[in-house]
Amino acid sequence: MYEVTFRLAEGGQYTETTHRRNVSFEVWCNNHCDLLRVRGDDRDLIREEIEEIVGIQQSLETTNELLIITGECLIEITDDSVIEHLNSHNCLLLPPLRYRDGAKFSRVVALDSKSLTDLFQALSDDYHVEIINKKEVQDFNHSSPLITRDEVLPNLSSRQQEVFLEARDLGYYKIPRDTTTDEIAEQFGIDRRTVEEHLRRAENKIANSVAEYYI
Incomplete structure (x- = not known):
């Protein structure tokens, strides 16, 4: 099958x-x-x-x-x-x-x-x-049968996705962090506040999409 x-x-x-x-x-x-x-x-x-x-x-x-x-x-x-x-x-x-x-x-x-x-x-x-x-x-996981990538991942805008992935690649989510939002902003030629807004929106969507699978 x-x-x-x-x-x-x-x-x-x-x-x-x-x-x-x-x-x-x-x-x-x-x-x-x-x-x-x-x-x-x-x-x-x-x-x-x-x-x-x-x-x-x-x-x-x-x-x-x-x-x-x-x-x-x-x-x-x-x-x-x-x-x-x-x-x-x-x-x-x-x-x-x-x-x-x-x-x-x-x-x-x-x-x-x-x-x-x-x-x-x-x-x-x-x-x-x-x-x-x-x-x-x-085999089937009876608690979550046939869950796919499309079900879990939210619909990020293209800009949110670009900024989020760049932040990840530069080590923004490492502990401790390897980069700052100022450095991420330089990669895109935009200001720090715009980067932070893109990251907040992307993180909010991802958190809400994933959270329901822990309930």
């Missing part, structure tokens, strides 16, 4: 909403409606766009995310061939679907390598497909 995460570049509704935006969706489809978890910027605008696409029954906004129960299921009102290909090749979709950076990310379980190969070829006829992660499943 194999688990694989596909990146599908397509022109679907949710992918268009995330194109060139610091926003990501997680979608749990329930046939008659969807549960959406939205993270990132421009939440009011995103809410309006989702209302136009599938309608909204109810929503709840917290500090870090926007939860939405839609009026309709997106798959039911769009021509989404992914589900059709999964059914045809005896593969299983592992929810949630994820949308970010103008692409859809689908986690799939294939019962054998041939089914996985055939599925990839079929998807390639309709989408630009990239395999992000692939592994053979030998």
Whole structure:
């Protein structure tokens, strides 16, 4: 049995909403409606766009995310061939679907390598497909089954990611530290306060994403 995460570049509704935006969706489809978890910027605008696409029954906004129960299921009102290909090749979709950076990310379980190969070829006829992660499943951790990198890591902006990784590489997180925010700022040609703001935002997102797995 194999688990694989596909990146599908397509022109679907949710992918268009995330194109060139610091926003990501997680979608749990329930046939008659969807549960959406939205993270990132421009939440009011995103809410309006989702209302136009599938309608909204109810929503709840917290500090870090926007939860939405839609009026309709997106798959039911769009021509989404992914589900059709999964059914045809005896593969299983592992929810949630994820949308970010103008692409859809689908986690799939294939019962054998041939089914996985055939599925990839079929998807390639309709989408630009990239395999992000692939592994053979030998056992399941029952407390956290099939957790992937995409589930744990938050959606950092490109600048937050660059500054955070540079800080790590320069030894900012070592004990004791090998560098300062002034030195990191010199690498990017920006001021110290901007670096510290990028780091605080990145660290806050990472801490909130990881913390739930310790509960």
